[in-house]
Amino acid sequence: GILMWPRPHKEWKGEGTTAHFYEILLGRCYTYTQIVRPELGHKDCQKIGKAFTGAFLSKDPCSSTEQDYKPLMELTDQAVPCDKTLLWSKSSQLAHDYTRVRQAMFTLEDTLLGYMADGLRWCGDSGSSDMNYKSCPNWREDCSNNSFSVFWNTVSKRFAEDACGVVHVVLNGSISNTFDERSTFGRVEVFNLRPEKVHRLQAWVMHDIGSARSDSCSSSSINVLKRILKERSIAFSCENNYGPIRLLQCVKNPDHPSCRF
Ligand code: NAD
Numbered sequence: 001g002i003l004m005w006p007r008p009h010k011e012w013k014g015e016g017t018t019a020h021f022y023e024i025l026l027g028r029c030y031t032y033t034q035i036v037r038p039e040l041g042h043k044d045c046q047k048i049g050k051a052f053t054g055a056f057l058s059k060d061p062c063s064s065t066e067q068d069y070k071p072l073m074e075l076t077d078q079a080v081p082c083d084k085t086l087l088w089s090k091s092s093q094l095a096h097d098y099t100r101v102r103q104a105m106f107t108l109e110d111t112l113l114g115y116m117a118d119g120l121r122w123c124g125d126s127g128s129s130d131m132n133y134k135s136c137p138n139w140r141e142d143c144s145n146n147s148f149s150v151f152w153n154t155v156s157k158r159f160a161e162d163a164c165g166v167v168h169v170v171l172n173g174s175i176s177n178t179f180d181e182r183s184t185f186g187r188v189e190v191f192n193l194r195p196e197k198v199h200r201l202q203a204w205v206m207h208d209i210g211s212a213r214s215d216s217c218s219s220s221s222i223n224v225l226k227r228i229l230k231e232r233s234i235a236f237s238c239e240n241n242y243g244p245i246r247l248l249q250c251v252k253n254p255d256h257p258s259c260r261f
Contacts, residue, residue, distance in 0.1 A: 024120060028116045060125075061132070080163065084104055090183070114155060161194060168201075
């Protein structure tokens with residue numbers, strides 16, 4: 001008879017699926033729903049895990065759609081209280097250091113689905129029911145509608161749509177594009193805040209300890225953000241080096257002159 005070898009996966013320019021992806025996903029789901037937020041203990045992690053992999057397995061990883069993730073989104077709805085949403089862009093570490101201490105505030109990664117997926121990579125292949133552990137599409141070099149990018153666009157969109165009251169964002173004042181129109185925050189989140197229920201966007205522009213003092217709130221990139229929000233009828237306010245987050249930076253740099261209070 002003819003010997004059938006498994007068809008090799010296509011080769012992409014990005015890193016492949018994280019080893020033990022499914023086990024990590026399930027473990028994180030149980031950790032979150034049983035330990036971190038036991039009020040979500042009713043969520044069905046087995047079902048959530050299957051809906052997650054069902055969104056991308058046996059499919060072309062370059063033709064992913066929001067629709068693919070719909071069953072997963074429906075199983076993982078979660079209310080974030082008004083005034084407690086924290087967005088971030090180019091400031092992942094700092095934003096998460098902050099919510100770790102201020103547990104009432106939520107980044108996307110402090111909600112179930114963001115918590116499960118943060119830092120992982122995944123993709124499938126139309127010719128196989130397995131994950132591709134060797135390589136996955138790189139969003140710049142291979143395709144933008146890849147299973148990984150579409151997931152983050154979809155969950156970021158929902159996170160912004162669900163936000164209410166005063167929404168906060170931590171931005172990086174130590175780079176030139178403090179507000180980056182091509183980032184998820186600039187492309188997706190800003191445009192999916194609902195003016196009917198979001199009273200204001202409060203930006204905290206943080207400078208790295210030791211970087212030159214500058215007033216980034218009056219920089220041209222922040223002006224672009226200001227203009228977009230004005231057009232969308234959402235009030236905007238901006239603060240350089242917000243005190244409580246500055247204190248966290250200083251915990252890591254206690255001897256720096258700018259940390260002597
Ligand atoms: P950012 O530019 O700091 O990007 C955050 C991470 O997502 C980086 O690792 C970046 O390389 C990657 N990324 C961004 N857009 C991507 C895309 N289209 N395809 C693949 N990878 C992409 O900040 P950002 O883009 O403004 O995203 C942060 C905001 O969006 C947060 O408010 C968060 O809610 C959400 N988000 C989170 C993640 C995450 O990995 N946890 C990823 C994307 C978006």
